Amino acid sequence: MSRTFGMIKPDAVERGLTGKILARIEEAGFKIVGLKKMKLSLEDAQKFYAVHSARPFFGELTEFMSRSAIVAVVLEADNAFTKWRDLMGATNPAQADAGTIRKEFALSIGENSVHGSDSEENAAIEIAFFFNQFELV
Ligand code: CDP
Ligand code: MG
Numbered sequence: 001m002s003r004t005f006g007m008i009k010p011d012a013v014e015r016g017l018t019g020k021i022l023a024r025i026e027e028a029g030f031k032i033v034g035l036k037k038m039k040l041s042l043e044d045a046q047k048f049y050a051v052h053s054a055r056p057f058f059g060e061l062t063e064f065m066s067r068s069a070i071v072a073v074v075l076e077a078d079n080a081f082t083k084w085r086d087l088m089g090a091t092n093p094a095q096a097d098a099g100t101i102r103k104e105f106a107l108s109i110g111e112n113s114v115h116g117s118d119s120e121e122n123a124a125i126e127i128a129f130f131f132n133q134f135e136l137v
Pocket of ligand 2: 118
């Protein structure tokens with residue numbers, strides 16, 4: 001078993017999709033070991049997405065991620081990060097496979113409803129950014 005980090009992004013929380021997306025996660029066989037609704041400041045979003053700071057979409061991305069609430073989750077499964085990336089679908093919903101969360105719910109390449117860590121190493125870093133050990137059960 002391994003763990004990965006995920007977020008339900010502001011576009012999806014705003015549209016009342018939190019419950020539907022959490023249901024999809026559980027139906028896919030993940031155990032939700034951490035769960036937190038919160039509002040990121042612009043500075044939090046800039047820190048979280050620092051790896052993208054030189055990209056042209058950085059300003060838009062960090063403003064979007066800090067405009068309203070997100071739901072942060074820690075997901076446990078066999079090969080958790082790969083399994084969660086597969087369930088999320090491609091970054092651009094136009095290229096996402098049928099049956100993925102982004103295909104079903106994402107509005108655009110920017111407002112694409114969910115985040116997922118892109119490696120086991122980054123999963124550990126991103127989990128520690130949001131959760132302490134007592135919040136993972
Ligand atoms: O989220 P994912 O790992 O699939 O994609 P990323 O390449 O790590 O980019 C992070 C986020 O930046 C995406 O999920 C989008 O919200 C946003 N983005 C964007 O607005 N425009 C792009 N051309 C690429 C990414
Ligand atoms: Mg990424």
